[in-house]
Amino acid sequence: MRPQDERELAAAIRDAAGPLRVKGGGTRGLVGAGEVLDTTGLCGVRLYEPAALTLVVGAGTPLAEVEALLAGEGQRLGFEPVRWGPLLGASGESTIGGVVAANVSGPRRVRAGAARDALIGVRFVDGRGEVIKSGGRVMKNVTGYDLVKLMAGSRGTLGVLSEVAFKLMPAAASEATLLLEGIGVGDAVAAMAAALGSPYEVSGAGWMPGLGAMLRLEGLAESVAYRVGRLGELMQRFATVRVERAGSVALWRDLGEVVPLQHCAGDVWRFSVKPSEAPGIVARLGVPVALDWGGGLIWAVLPEGTNARAMAAPYSGHATLMLGRGAASEPEAPGVAELGEALRAQFDPRGIFGEGLGA
Template identity: 60%
Template sequence: MRPTSEDDLAALVRSAPGPLRVQGGGTRGPLAEGDLLETGGLSGIVLYEPAALTLVVRAGTPLAEVQAALAAEGQRLPFEPGEMGGLLARPGASTIGGVVATNASGPRRVQAGACRDSLIGVRFVDGRGTVVKNGGRVMKNVTGYDLVKLLAGSHGTLGVLTEVAFKLQPIPPATATLILPDLTPARAVAAMSAALGSPFDVTGAAHLPGTGTLIRLEGLAASIAYRVDRLLVALAPFGQAVVERDPAAAAALWQSVRDGAPFQGREGDVWRISVRPSDGPEVAARLGGEVVMDWGGGLIWALYPAGMDARAQLAGIAGHATRVRGASPDIPAFPPEPAPVAALTAALRAQFDPRGILNAGRG
């Protein structure tokens, strides 16, 4: 099923005899159960006002199309979403609705916030087949459910997104990435923490195997020159940093972090682990093997032997781990929720999808 209008989508949901697997490009996370319902027919930019830094776009629009339209005006999505198709070995193209449904947020999250922080409005069809709208084209307070925040990261379990609205960000004129080679995970987290705790407005802090520990600065050229010099002094205890000033080369480094490039085309399961940055080195030590650390050590991508439970190795460490690639009948992809959270989740799903037909089995 591939509806081409919101009304068609609502009718399909109302008449659905059983579970629906809601999917944009099919490139984000574990697949749900049920008959396939594709949103790619709901595509196109509805409203783009560069002067107001505002975008309204249909949920099935390819992410690449959105980014190209914004780049042509010197703007971008602040939260730097990635393309997961290569990591998951799936041929589809990521859609902007899939980005919102998974709250996908890349390296710039440490400075600009997550996807939900830039999301200012949504339209969606709930499990009854009712069209719901929340938010708008400007930031404002809401009463009752803040559906904009609820839908971001709901994995399509509360409704099928049809339209989303964002506040945008200008692309800075200059960028530089400091690269510290050969640091252990513990030293890498210490260096990233020092950079993020500095007054120099770091917009990315990651540890990429085979490359080094990356610290990104963005802004006006004169400001970048000053902040690079100061950070080189501040990070001198961690070794001699190389400074990558070429925008294209730096963008390729951060794309590798964002898209999980080191694990693409390799055997094994991939886990996404969110912890306190200070626990990042312990997570890396317990899992062994190769890890990519982002968000200053707070987000860890780990390549793990197929069928093994990474959560069992992380007992006692606060956080959560999701298997984004791989399958095992005995190990759920999503972590179990604490009882109070599970009760709240069940109540929300009963409110928005009383038949339980939307993306059963997803988070």
């Protein structure tokens, strides 16, 4: 089914006789049984006020359309959404609602925060078929939860997003990347920690195999030039190369989309950990990896069926099997699992929503 507006969406959910699988652009696959509920009909801009840095848009709107609209006004989404479709063997175009539902946050997260931090309002339909509104232009939050933050990362388990509202950022006038050539993961994590702890406003810190560590700076051209120079002095024990403008943009697109691992055969794993733990985890895994968020995000490809959690242990954080048989997140602690069940009972008492991954 493919509802064309919120009224049809609510009716479809109320009338559902069995489980539903929520699908946006189809870039992350679908799991579980049930009828597919396609959200791409819930598209279009509801409100855009460039002067107020505010955007309200239908959840089924393609991400590319949102980014093109904002670029035309010299603006952007702060959390730098990325596309994982090629990495996960999926086609299609991400929808903005799917990005929110998965809390997809790219390299700029180290400075600008996650998708949930840019989200200021949502409208969604819960498992009863009731329309819930929170934040943005209208507030109706009878449950007492911070529904805006709750829906970001809920992955279609609490309700189906129909509309999302964001605070925006001006696009950077200039950007440059300081590339620390050829250094290994251990040196890279130390260098990234020093850069992120410096006063030079680093907006990206990652590592890619065959290249080395990458440190991004954005802003006015004069400011970027000055900060890159000072950061280069801080990193003077490494061989450094400055990559400017379009070249820098391409580097960070490749890291966000995990291009170095796209053609590696096996299961795709994503670890969110303490950056200081990254060198040990990478050594224990012993497979191709890419790092983002200063080492706090590790992408790895392992042979099919590998228990990557056991190989990587010990670590603090979460490991998610993104592509492979039985793809799933880290098992929740008992207290967290109990809270999650209580939330699902509140918003989806009939249990019709599975985990929708087709964002």
